[in-house]
Amino acid sequence: MLIHKMYTIAWKGIRTRILWVCTLLLLQSCALETNTKVLYFAHSLPVTHPVHRAIMDMKESLAKKSGGQLQIKVFPDGQLGTEREVLELLQIGSISMTKVSAASLSNFAPDYQVTSIPYLFRDREHLFKVLEGEIGKELLMSSTEYLLRGLCFYDAGARSFYAKNHQIKSPEDLEGMKIRTMNDQMSVDMVNTLGGSATPMAYGELYTALQQNVVDGAENNIPSFVTSNHYEVCKYYSFDEHTMVPDVVVIGTRFWETLSDIEKEWLQEAADESVAKQKQYWKETVAENMKVLEKANVQFLYPDKSEFSKNAAPIMEKMMKDEKMKAVIEKIRSE
Template sequence: MLVGVGVATSGFVLFERARGRDDGRAQRRLVLKLGHGLDTGHPVHEAMQFLADRLAEKSAGGMVIEIFPNGQLGSETECIEQVQRGALAMTKSSTAPLEGFVPEMAVVGIPYLFRDGEHLWRVLEGPIGRGLLRAGEGQGLRGLCYYDAGSRSFYTIDRPVLSPDDLSGLKIRVQPSRTALETVEALGGSPTPIPFGELYTALAQRLVDGAENNPPSVLTSRHAEVCKHYALDEHSAVPDVLLIGTRAWEALSPIQRRWLQEAADESVAYQRELWARATAEALAEIERQGVTIHRPDRSLFASRVEPMHREYLGTAVGDLIEQIKQAE
């Protein structure tokens, strides 16, 4: 049994194990709290559970990740702020709200910038992606890895979005992110930022006409109970990022850091395998729940957001955009 006699200061807590060892000696465990907004049936949650299990094995129980899912500790933005302050050790966030803390992250939110999943992952796993994981260090945020969040498409309560013209007059929930907001605006809809955890109620009360997300998130959030059309225009592919506060990271010993990074890397491989299957299964289940799946012509959407590419070329991420476009 754990008795929290220790201590501590923050999201990383040293507990003494007061009982539970035959020799009666106290064993210290490092507990890292990780808060996120997804359901426990979501493949990204499963990957973080895998990470926690691998870390416990590597450290022979000396390091424990305690996961708080479903937005129990707040929205993504609130969790990022807690990680910055050291009140929470770790969080998992979409890159979209992270843009507000690490401006360079905006580059991954530019719609239709990546040609396909392979292009996206070559960039994320290469020097650009690795650089972006480190770009928040000055803000107290260290990225450990990316998880696949597929691509995002519009789902709506009453009528499908088969072309950008269909978005006219529709209030669409977006993530709290400038690129997400500008994307829906460029396509002709009215963007409404709402935290993910509040979206089910917002849809049920018709405060918005629809939203956009990947299939596993639409399914596990139960939004398909309300929205009966899902149009796969795949306008963006913002991934998820696993973050640790730089203070928590610096409090770890070199071997603890190595175990954590290795466990994170292993969880990435595990999640990438899960993702493809989870997406196909989620789509089939969403359809079974009475949602019509539409496959609109993506080029209608892509051409409407082209001006965004030009605008962002003139910003601090302009060079990154050029490099990404040229990447094989």
């Protein structure tokens, strides 16, 4: 009976997404008749998130630049599926754009794995010097052979551990803990290498998993910790800041190739302009979120990062066995 119920719920979700996609394809055909191109932009974040606010700025900017010829329609809150599902929709041309974590994108385009290496980036300034330079441009283009083109990087802060009943002050504190990770091999390897037990699962399932002790904790940035309401369950947040995995704005190459040169220019400019605003929104949101967490009696911990960095070193060593990846890592370190 339970299996039947779960199957029914899963099928309803799949059926809903199929109906959405069919509707989008119909709307796209109608738009073509009016010489207006509509870019369907799907992402998994709530409308209060700083990333969504930047996407709305991009939408407004593109409409102005194109005189209304290019319009972005946004579908937030995972309406069209998970990050992986939406990337697959981009590949077949059912929708145009998305925002995903570089970790999720690395499952499609391996070069993005470099952004998930623990403690590779020294700080936020170093991160964006890399992402907005030659290395970043090469990364954005590295996914084109997989029918996905990166337009720009967004700030996603630093990811740190948080837990229900454990203070994580050192790698030893992770031993025996079940930590939720993204469905990304680098994330799994990181938690396991540091001594925890990596438990990949969908982000939408995490709140219940924490409540029911399926996992003991997770890792993410402050805005995600707050917007997900995980702070209601987890009262310990440890600023070990193991990774600075950026978000990536992506367009499917099938749609990109339908744009004229001037339309591509308008879109790229609108995306680039939204980056500065998103960084500011992120900074403001973190400050506001910290106040929320303080009122909720979340205990902040500031461990010695060098201990975590030392224990995570085997991951970087493993990655550097690949000559191509080694060259990129050394270039990033030299920035």
